[in-house]
Amino acid sequence: MRTTFPTLTKSIAVAVMLFSAAAVAHAGQIQASLSAREAYVGAPVMLYLEVADSSSHDQPQIASVSGLDIKASGTPSRSSQTTIINGRRTDRTSTTYTWQVIPRQEGTFEIPPIRVEVDGQVEQTRPLRFAATKSETGDLLFAEVTGQQKQIYVGQPLPLTLNMWVKPYHDREYDITLSEENMWQLISQGTNWGVFGERLEELAEKNQRPGGVEVLREDSNGDSRSYYQYKIEATIYPKRPGQIDVGDLQIVVDYPTKLEKGRDPFGSMFEDDFFGGRFPFADRGFSPFNRNTLTIAASRPVVASAEVAPIDVTAIPMAGRPADYRGTVGHYQIVTHAVPTSVKAGDPITLHIGIRGDGPMDLVQAPPLASLPQLTADFKVANEPLAGIVEGDTKLFTTTIRPRRAGITEIPAIPLSYFDPTTEKFVTVESTPIAIEVAEAERLALESIVGAPHDNSTPGTAAAAEPRKFDPAIYSGSDAIVSTSKASQWLWIAAAMLPALIVGGAWFSRRRMNSDNSASSPSHHQTQKAIHLAHNPAEIGSALASYIGQRFNHGNHPTARTFTRSEVTAQLRAAGQTELAARVEALLIQCEQAAYGASGNQTTDGLKSEATAIMSELSRAKLGGTDRSAAVRVGYRQAIAVACIVLAALAIGIPTGLHLAKQTPLTENMATNVEPQSHDSAMLASLSDSQKATLLEEANAAYQRGMTSGTEDAATANEAFSQAAAKYQQLVDSGIRNSDLYVNLANAYVQAGSPGRAIANYERALQLNPYHGQAFQNLKLTQSGLHPEATSAMAASSGWQQTLTHWTSNVSPILGVVLAAAAWSTLCIAVVGGMFVPSAMWRWATIPATCVLLVGVTLANVHRFTETHRVQAIVAAPTVALRDAPGDNFPENPSHTVTEGESLEVLKANGPWLQVQTPTGSIGWISQPQVELLDT
Structure with a gap:
């Protein structure tokens, strides 16, 4: 079949059209x-x-249009459609968004184009226009707003009443008049209730509505007509002078114009059942059963804007206005309550302020505490607005104040000023002063937190050592916000084993150098040197024979003994070296002849040359023996030194590694999980590096502010230290595990008067770095300052373990590490030096180095061996009585009491409750917020 050009062109055009479609x-x-x-x-x-x-x-967005209320209506609807035409399948999916547009005034409105990004491209619709006209209300609907007063002040409560009159609809065809309930249900959703909307929402939540009554009212012609009257009451508090503002109040009623019967298969059974002409609505059908009922066939919207009675709002006068006045109008009372009432200077006191009155409690502001000189003179007060909680006719405010110094005896009365609209005067009421006790600040007692002297001198003598003091230094470098992996702590083991590996490598290298076939072995060189320096042929033959004997394991040193000619030649022949044995025998015979004065064929120099040549042959020959003189000989002193190195490596490296390796979460050893302490870790875990650096900088700055604050203003210092601790804690909660950061946090807690939390963070620092000197020192000093009686009792005890613990508690493990490292290096050098350059000096040097090494290892590890209690948690509250069972409803056991900073072992958990054991063996339950859990 032949296709013409027009037909082909037409086919191509159809294909292009189909493709485009x-x-x-x-x-x-x-x-x-x-x-x-x-x-x-x-x-x-x-x-x-x-x-x-x-x-x-x-998601499409609609721009606002003046005069229109545009609200989204429900969730988008999605649909899909498949059509098949002439065998071609077409799939179509769509998403439809719906908005409700309510015109609030007459006119023509234009909805601007809607822009939506679809599949990466921005699409927009055409603008849409429509017109809105006002439906004539006639005498069908009236609305009016009235108030009880004709003149009020700004902020004064004003009760308002919305009166709404709706003319009942009467259908002449069915001779039915709708009830007041029917007419209320016809109020449109497009109604804007203004200030009365909140009251209607309250009624709706209770399944209630305003009740209507039938009354007579004059219409626009002055004739009395029957209307349903509805009243809605609300109270407003004008915020500005002038006329009252009731909002955009507009009432819309879908007024019926025609009713008709609904279609129901059971209608014949209830044909005449119209409930006496009065019946309730059911979805705009007038029967709950929808059987042969009447429905609204047609309606039109009737709109009424409420008339507002003139009420003047007067501004609060300026004359006589107190400095602490904050716009409160009405009648009020103020009360205060503080917890705790016995604190140290700088410690926080929670101040509760309650204000009760008859005004708008949500608009009542807290007194300006930071502007009250009678309060700020003795207390540090936050200069920020307080948010309150409204409970009925009372509003509660909570803030924190800090006493600046010791000796303050009361929190002064807090004034509250308000305007009384009845007397038109300002009134100031005051709370009752609160008695408190303020002791010396914890920070001021840091100078007394000292350790024992570094020696055992009698106190009071001239030889007594200067006691150690608390080290308040912090780490400000970027290294403090870099996590230290526990796995990296295994480098302690590698560093501890390094000297032993060096000694082993040196010994292996020395032994390899002294192998049988090595021409560069020490015995080979020594024999060649002996031949070169020989004064007579006898010395040449003796050196050669001795070397050959050693090669066959017959000696320990090149000059230890002289082997006979027959012995060495026999060994050579036995080893299969017949020609070499003949040359050696000939040389030895010549040396013997020369030694006894017999004539020989060679001179002494010739004999040396021949002996040297034989040595070269011997170095290349495989004799099958082992040259013990070439092997490294380790004496008993060197053996002891090597053993000490290995033991030291095990003592320092292995315990450190095991200490880190055994750090498993507490929950692995418990039947139930411990509830984690909440610090918003999910949000904090997303902190960027720059945010972490900023937090560290801010925390360090706050800490330095606290350090430079004068002792006369302990509140400022305590607040600065608390801010520093909070920011350090944020860094820790973001996932940073760094011993220096833990020390910073612990130092801030000590300075802020929270020694229990400080002890917990010093412990965490030592978990990551057991030899952190500052953490160890500050931990011991904080513990001794918190429990001085326990430290004194330990010092006075006679038991060897208590005495050892007391003595070592004043020696930082880092001192032992330094001593052990120095002795270790010396011992390693001595052993290696003795291998390559034999000398008595090396052997004797191992003795003092070994002694110092053992002392250093003891100092570095004695605190581990003297621990009799496994620390898993630290008490963070001042005093806590353990309970016999988990729960607040179980009584506390006064005989089982723990104090702040005390270490506990966690046995198991039950929700937020932990069963713990004290060092004395007492067992009880304590709530988790009262303790700091360690990562052990």
């Missing part, structure tokens, strides 16, 4: 439309936006 069908499209082009004021018009055939698109 397919492309358009699969491209994302948007289209907007309105349910009507004409509307009544207050009656909603529906706006639809359809997004078709898109794989992805943004």
